[in-house]
Amino acid sequence: MINLCPLICPLIRLGYGQSIGIRIFSFIFLFLSLSPITQAQDSVTTSNDTVIHKEIEIAIGFDVIEKVDFDITSRLASIEPEGLLYIVLSPQKKEIIFKGINPGKSSLVFKDQFGKIKIKYDVTITGPASSEITLVEKYRDLVINSGDEKFEKLDFNNSAEFHIGNERLLSLSNHPDKKNVGIVFKGLRPGKTTVIIRDVLGVVRRRYSVVINASASSTNTEVEKNVEVFVGNKKNVKLNFEVDQKLLIDNVDLLKVDVLPFTQNDFRLNFNGLKVGKTSVTIKDTSGVVRRKYNVNIIDAAEPIERGLTVILGHEEIEKVDFDLYSKVSFGNENILKVIVNPEKKEIIFKGLKPGRTSVVVRDEEGDVRRQYIVFIPDPLAN
Numbered sequence: 001m002i003n004l005c006p007l008i009c010p011l012i013r014l015g016y017g018q019s020i021g022i023r024i025f026s027f028i029f030l031f032l033s034l035s036p037i038t039q040a041q042d043s044v045t046t047s048n049d050t051v052i053h054k055e056i057e058i059a060i061g062f063d064v065i066e067k068v069d070f071d072i073t074s075r076l077a078s079i080e081p082e083g084l085l086y087i088v089l090s091p092q093k094k095e096i097i098f099k100g101i102n103p104g105k106s107s108l109v110f111k112d113q114f115g116k117i118k119i120k121y122d123v124t125i126t127g128p129a130s131s132e133i134t135l136v137e138k139y140r141d142l143v144i145n146s147g148d149e150k151f152e153k154l155d156f157n158n159s160a161e162f163h164i165g166n167e168r169l170l171s172l173s174n175h176p177d178k179k180n181v182g183i184v185f186k187g188l189r190p191g192k193t194t195v196i197i198r199d200v201l202g203v204v205r206r207r208y209s210v211v212i213n214a215s216a217s218s219t220n221t222e223v224e225k226n227v228e229v230f231v232g233n234k235k236n237v238k239l240n241f242e243v244d245q246k247l248l249i250d251n252v253d254l255l256k257v258d259v260l261p262f263t264q265n266d267f268r269l270n271f272n273g274l275k276v277g278k279t280s281v282t283i284k285d286t287s288g289v290v291r292r293k294y295n296v297n298i299i300d301a302a303e304p305i306e307r308g309l310t311v312i313l314g315h316e317e318i319e320k321v322d323f324d325l326y327s328k329v330s331f332g333n334e335n336i337l338k339v340i341v342n343p344e345k346k347e348i349i350f351k352g353l354k355p356g357r358t359s360v361v362v363r364d365e366e367g368d369v370r371r372q373y374i375v376f377i378p379d380p381l382a383n
Contacts, residue, residue, distance in 0.1 A: 052119040058085075058100040060127035066096045068110075070118055076111050077201065084125055086203060088157065100125035142210045144170075144187040151175060152208075153182040157200045165193040169212050187212040189242065190285050214241070214289055224293045228323045228370070229255070229273040231300055236366065239267040239292065241285045248282040254298050255279050273298040297322060306372045311337070311352040313377055319348045324365040332359035337375055355379035 058064050072089050079085055085106040088097040096108075098121075108121040144150045158181070162172045169191040175182045183197065190212050197206035229235045247257050256272040269283070276298055283292040311317045325343040336356040340349040348362060348371075355377050362371040 051117050053122070054119065055122045055124070056098060057124045057126060058098050060100040060103070060125060062100075064098040066098065066121070068094050068096065068119065070094070070110075070112070072096065072110060076113070078109050078111075079201070080107055080109075082203065085123055086199070086201065089200070098123060100127070103127060138205070139207050139209070142185065142208050143213065144185055144210065145213050146187045146189050148187055150185045151182055152185060154197070154206070155181075156205055157181065158183065158205070159198045159200055159202065161198065163196040163198075165195070166191065169193045170195070170210055185210065190214045190289060214285070214291070223291065224295065226295045226297070226322060226324060227271060228297045228299060228364070229271045231273045231276055231298055233273055235271040235273075235368070237269045237271060237294070238366075239269065239283070241267060241291055243267050243269070244284040244286055244288070246284075249279060250281075251277065251279040255281070255296055257281055271296060276300050305370060306374065308376070309350065309373045310376050310378065311350045313352040313355060313380055315352065317350040319350065319371075319373075321346050321348065321362070321371065323370055326363040326365050326367065329363070330361040334358075336377055350375060352377040355382075 054066075056064055056066070072091055072094060077087070077089070079087070081104075084100070084102045084104040085108070086099055086101060087108060088099070089095075090097070098108075100123075103125050106123045106125065108123060110118045110120075112118050140152075142150065142152070158174070162183070164170055164172060169188055170193055171186045171188060172195065173184050173186070175184055185195075192209075192211050195206075195208040195210055196204055197208070199205050227235065227237070243259055245259055247259070249255060249257060254273070254275045254277040256274060258270040258272065260268040260270060271281075271294075278298070279296050281292075281294045281296060282290060283294070285291050309317060309319070323346070325341055325346055325348070327341055327343060329339050329341060329348070331337065331339070333356065336352070336354040337358050337360070338351040338353055339360055340351070341347075341362075342349070343365075350360075350373075357374070357376050360373040360375060361369055362373070364370045
């Protein structure tokens with residue numbers, strides 16, 4: 001509150017003893033004296049709401065750095081129109097780095113936390129169209145094996161929010177070393193998907209078309225397998241990949257195959273024997289790659305699995321089988337007999353150690369009992 005008494009009181013006292021003309025003159029003098037004070041107060045009030053307005057000219061290929069005296073974040077910034085200009089923010093230094101992409105005029109506006117505009121930049125970008133326009137949105141093809149990782153270096157600060165077309169096939173993460181600005185792609189399972197990468201301002205900067213191939217271990221491990229199924233019985237087959245629902249069966253009159261509901265990394269089929277005979281089943285994964293071919297032998301359930309075998313002491317007897325062997329066997333008395341299993345050749349080698357009788361149970365790779373041998377080792381000294 002301004003104290004006007006020193007100005008008004010003498011004039012009032014003067015007015016009582018002077019003429020009307022002098023009174024009028026005193027009033028005009030008082031009015032003119034008070035006007036500048038009022039105007040100064042008005043100018044201070046309006047200056048608080050004034051938006052800072054700056055004009056900047058940028059030549060393509062040359063950066064311009066602007067310092068500010070307030071906190072800056074990407075969520076409070078907006079650029080219109082997009083495609084001509086992009087900025088890099090340094091909140092710690094309170095700096096804005098302007099980069100021209102294409103010739104034209106653009107504007108950058110920063111607002112405070114209450115939504116009021118703090119500063120507005122009118123930016124003129126000059127020069128020929130820059131090669132940096134390709135940085136705004138670049139298409140790339142990427143091939144990676146399932147289970148492998150691939151590092152893609154970027155020339156901009158990317159957002160941590162990635163868009164993956166199918167997250168079951170691929171995962172993304174920022175490189176742990178901040179010096180290496182980029183993304184680590186990790187293949188989860190075979191297939192094809194897309195990836196969109198945005199910068200810290202939310203502008204799309206990369207679009208990837210990613211093909212995830214089956215890992216070398218899965219494509220090279222025994223694509224062709226042999227299976228025995230009893231008529232009227234079911235055999236469960238476990239796989240390590242997701243199965244295409246369309247199975248190719250050579251003879252559907254002999255065999256029925258059901259795809260069971262699967263959980264993560266656990267996919268199973270049921271082979272159901274219908275008639276005695278031989279057929280084959282070709283299985284593809286969801287990307288259309290052939291991953292297994294089963295040669296299926298459907299046998300009569302009445303066929304005995306128990307067999308007698310005589311082994312001469314000190315000699316070896318080799319039994320060949322037509323199914324995939326489990327690596328271990330069960331013994332009745334392993335002190336009198338040595339058994340070696342060779343899954344690759346589908347052979348079982350029996351070697352007698354002492355005279356006597358014992359039994360050996362042989363299983364296939366699924367754990368089903370396929371043979372039970374009653375082994376006799378005669379005594380060479382007996383008559």
